[in-house]
Amino acid sequence: MEKDLARIALFAALIAILGVIPKIALGFGVPITAQSLGVMLAGAVLGARRGGLAVLLFVFAVALGLPLLAGGRGGLGVFASPTVGFVIGFPVAAFVTGLVVERMRMVPPAISAGLGAVIGGILVMYAFGTVGMAIVLKKSLVEAALLNTAFIPGDLLKAGLTGMLVAAVAKLRPEMLPWYRASGQRI
Template identity: 45%
Template sequence: MNTRDIVLAALFTAIVIVLGLIPPVTIALIPVPITAQSMGVMLAGCIIGARRGALSYALLVVLVAVGLPVLAGGRGGLAVLMGPTGGYIFGWIIGSFVTGLVAQQFVREGQPALRQFAGFLMASLIGGIVVVYAIGMPWLSMVSGTPFDKVVLGSLAFIPGDLLKAVIAALAARAVMVGYPLLPQRA
């Protein structure tokens, strides 16, 4: 990793913190709020790549662990990481890595715009939704004592918003790819 990689990762950590300023939406079915920070997983992976995207979220987790209120709703601290939302938060690291890997495989400069958008969308769906849910839901079930099938049912409420976030992230990644050709290759 060079200085540019570290700067881009830190920049995306800051972007994710800013996304946390948007107030979370709580729903009655599940003790996990709807936040804009989960869209950062998709953005980081698609725009700055697997390693840098994962590093940006690892830095976020460190900031949360030391108690800084950088999560949506001004939350932070070890209690948050060990609580019901902890699996999703740790899942963000792996999710951004997977998003970046998928984007790197399916999106190339010079492809038609629709194909690039589809590649970014697929990366966002796989890494930003499937991976994060696969880590977050079992954790939530274990920590809260809620049966897994109830957690899955409650998580369905998040799907429409997450699909919208994936479309927004794919559009943003495509715009960055076209608008900032000097941005180093996703890594």
């Protein structure tokens, strides 16, 4: 139990730290940041439940006003900005990423984590982000989805990086991956 709480807090902190990496501002109010990598890693390393809880803790801290989002943003105002869908979708994205890796236990960790990051960390996150952008920017879903295409190359890179990092963890410290350890799989 204590290990789970520590890992959940650690990944919430990792996502916050990734917010320190300078963002790349886009003209429509949603920046390119490294924080989505933290969301992908939380789900891929911790699994669905723990990963989702880690990201939910991060979002809760942001809602309380801690300036943890890229650019030092935090507080309830974030939930009225074009990034609202992404922020709300973070925990769901981590959960789905974790769910994919848990269901693909017999697949090499690089592949299951990379695929989980694509499904959860890109498709699910974009679904939430697109709806949020459409509402706040008063655009159609198609227009908002087209704006999101600017993020695809970077997010595919983050998904690949997630797969590589999880494969390295599986090889060096498999006990860090509860879903992997439970599968009995060896590299």
